[in-house]
Amino acid sequence: MSDAPPQPIRVLVCDDQALVRTGYVTIFSAQPDMDVVGEAENGHEAVRAARRLRPDVVVMDVRMPLLDGIQATRQLAGPDTAHAPKVLVVTTFNVDSYVYDALRAGASGFLLKDSPPAELVNGIRTVARGEALLAPAVTRRLIGHFAGHVRPADTTSPVRQNIVDTLTPRELEVFRLIAEGLSNAEIATAMSITPETVKTYVSRILAKLHLRDRVQAVVLAHKTDLAP
Incomplete structure (x- = not known):
């Protein structure tokens, strides 16, 4: 059937x-x-x-x-x-x-x-x-604009440190690329891995940081000064 x-x-x-x-x-x-x-x-x-x-x-x-x-x-x-x-x-x-x-x-x-x-x-x-x-071409322009208006967190803040401690170095790298507005395919190219692997990393990052989606990841990255 x-x-x-x-x-x-x-x-x-x-x-x-x-x-x-x-x-x-x-x-x-x-x-x-x-x-x-x-x-x-x-x-x-x-x-x-x-x-x-x-x-x-x-x-x-x-x-x-x-x-x-x-x-x-x-x-x-x-x-x-x-x-x-x-x-x-x-x-x-x-x-x-x-x-x-x-x-x-x-x-x-x-x-x-x-x-x-x-x-x-x-x-x-x-x-x-x-x-x-997060359409990359538009998102990079807008996120760059808004990042200038967001007061960066202290680099020793507990929230920032918790993110660094929670994520593996590879996941942290993906997290920062998400904050740039890159798509899974672009992240895969930048890191020389497959899009499927990127998708797995993204899912793990969202789950570990209790985030609903990539938008919340972008916001968190900028609030904690972890965005590139």
Whole structure:
């Protein structure tokens, strides 16, 4: 007997611009593996809809009335939330100062609002698989920008030392490359190992440091001054 087909990815679209929401819904609904279960035009509606509809992925705008996307993300995907959906934050270059806060709030990744449709669709699939969406080309620029605004931790801080003590030298090397925004394939090339080995290292690092995904790893690396 053949396996049952996978369930479609349940998507909630949150944006205060009706035209943008309509565009997203049209694009996502056309995908055979996606099901748009609802829309919201502000942060309060997004939180209520997400708790009622239990989507797999929430596509979240940053600037919205009543409750912005960062606060809504924190309520939906913060560290103390149960059954948290994956949140994919969309932003534009003129509001990219919010991205770091969004990642700290629990977002699984971000994309630029003018990303091509295929990139948005692949972004949803990526975060739905439990992977963080850190597009290397964009991420390096944004992480570099935000790193300059993050107060580095004392290099003798207990948190930093715990990371160094917990991870093997090889895992620490992978951890630092993750913080640079490198993909598994790029890390494999840099370290002359296979992508499968990198994937194993990443899983071990996340488990040892009790991190949900690569985004949290990036944030932690910068907060503890372990990023390159």
